[in-house]
Amino acid sequence: MEDRPLLSAGYMSWYRFSRNPAALIGAFIVLSVVAMAVFAPLISPFPTHIGSIVDFRHRHGAPDAVHWFGTDKAGRDLFTRTVFGFRVSLLLVIGVLGISVPIGTVLGLVAGYAGGWAEWLITGFTNVMLAIPPLVMALAIGNVLEPNLINAMLAITLLWWTWHARLVYRVTASLATEDFIEAARLSGAGPIHILFREILPNCMAVISVKTTLDAAFVILFGATLSFLGFGVKPPTPDLGSMVADGRQFLPEKWWEVLAPGFAIFYATLGFNLLGDGLRDMFDVEA
Template identity: 75%
Template sequence: MDNDDITVLTARQMAWMRFRANPVAIIGALMVISVLLAALLAPWIAPFPDHAGAVIDFRNKHHAPDATYLLGADKVGRDILSRVLFGFRVSLLLVVGVLAIAVPIGGALGLLAGYFSGRVETLIAGFTNVMLAIPPLVMALAVGNVLTPSLTNAMIAIAMLWWTWHARLVYRVSKSVATEDFIEAARLSGASHWHILTKEILPNCVSVISVKTTLDAAFIILFGATLSFLGLGVQPPTPDLGTMVADGRQFLPENWWGVLAPGLAIFYATLGFNLLGDGLRDMFDVEV
């Protein structure tokens, strides 16, 4: 093992030590893991997995929390706990879908703008700044009104502006890295632009992208819940946390469990991703 390998290994160990020493980050990681497990194992751990579909049981309409319905039942008698577990699955699918669109687009544009100067940088940075001036929620609502409400269209509506934050972040980092001596050395050695972008600059952006995507997950869950709350996201009978809050609020304050359970689920998931993102930021020692 040469000296470079030892240095890299030591840096990773130090980063992991910083993460382990942060109890808040550990708590956030455990919360995120629990959400992921709940979503993955929902068909097996949900008390009534069939209640994730178009099940109607008016005999248990607005059933209060008890030993059978731990979090109560909704307006048509479906188990709220089961629907919350499947709701986590929908929220995480939204997160993955949005980031799968936003990160590659924003990252690629940010790399190009940061590496190339002149017209390329001006065009990309200018267009990104124009898009950043549009409030994301307003754009999402506009797109949601034009397109048929669904999970896929909710992803598109949110991703249409979400890429801008990644473009600006990667642009800032790549612009700084592009001035380093090892980049100039790569140019003088005859390395292609593609090699410099993907092998020299991009690896230096991975840490900030990782932190950004983790923090983004929390905001995307909130955005998705907002769209569904307004009727522009996932449609019934698919269990969605925002839709469940919207349905439950009609029966407040008597049937409080219809809002409390999905509301706390949204809070729990967003808090977990935020805490984990803060921990990763301290671990990598980066600014996002």
């Protein structure tokens, strides 16, 4: 009998999600991107074209039955490189959000619950970091370190945790004065128990929505770094660097920009639609 309200709430949340066509489309897009990234070696017609292979006989080939997205300046299949580009983008998302979300969440929990000097120190440092333009910081790090996937993750992660810290701080500060927190404190629960067993579960909805929406921004931000030459090092296929390589042949070789550009749009659209669907499902503001 006690589980019925929880099951009912979960069912209603799923019902709202399943009745949202945009959310379902977003979920399908995200699943398709993940599937292409995971099974890239199996679905790619020319898996060796992710390396430094050169085939000048087929360079700048227009889309056809063999090369669905055409070929680039080195004769490499663009469909293959686009599919593997999804893998690089998702690795960037996992690396950046896998580090920044836990860091931002813990700092936000501590600042919102502890108050005092801890709140002043964490929120002050967060505000200082938020004042730094992310692209400027990433470009500065890119100028110092060698362009590769690890350093691109580092450049984005250094500032991305701040958004989660501020979000979790606001939620925690509002929950810290609730009756169930006071009851847990009076029953002898320590700060660790209250933070991670009482407050954190109530933050998971907004964290999930924020993380899903951030995945789209990380993909776009990573593509921007690669486009500017501070991302993944060639010949590794990356969507941003593919757009940068193809732009010099516009407008005649339009497919060299269209394929990776549409892939970026496709992935970011999917995560944005899914995030909006989760926000409606949980009925939260993120």
